[in-house]
Amino acid sequence: MAYKKIEQYDEAVTEGLKENYKECLHMLGEDPDREGLLKTPERLAKAMQFLTQGYEQDAHQILESAKFRESISEMVVVKDIELYSLCEHHILPFFGKAHIAYIPNGYITGLSKIARVVDVYARRLQVQERLTTQILDAIKETLNPLGVAVVIEAQHLCMMMRGVQKQNSVTTTSAFWGEFERAETRSEFTKLITADLI
Ligand SMILES: Nc1nc2c(ncn2[C@@H]2O[C@H](COP(=O)(O)OP(=O)(O)OP(=O)(O)O)[C@@H](O)[C@H]2O)c(=O)[nH]1
């Protein structure tokens, strides 16, 4: 299967996490048996499985599942793909947008598949830099294009709610390969992702 949607949760994993989260609530000074918290360990167990479902999904298969032969070689840009991920250091969310482009070389892929690939890698414990290069590698390895570009802008709750507590900083990461290593192509991409076209 190309990707597994979480509709049924793994019972053993849910049970194991539930017990641990119950203990966590207790350690944090809460009463896990009070009414409002009774179902919280189970909800959290399911939420965490949803947020990490990317481990069971295969980005290459997703791109392959809608790969079409086309002889065009103009840049394809999908911008403003929203993403939600979890930083692997604090397991707190980081969220923002991905902008992705590739230059076909015989094949194109379904546009939605590009956005699905973002989710496959975002729904794991991540650092923003690795998320960026994993998306690039999957497109490069599956479509054999002339070039790939990935830019991600994100805000990290671990820098906002705690720690350094900076509310407005935005982290931008990028990865460029092939044609996008040329300044001219890269600048066309940058123009397209910053343009207000609609
Ligand atoms: N490079 C990178 N760093 C990240 C990302 N997400 C979180 N971090 C950083 O990971 C670092 C972990 O540093 P540590 O000093 O071990 O953790 P800490 O004591 O909680 O650090 P502070 O957040 O500065 O309080 C912090 O600087 C975070 O800002 C990411 O996606 N990429």
Ligand SMILES: [Zn+2]
């Ligand atoms: Zn963090």
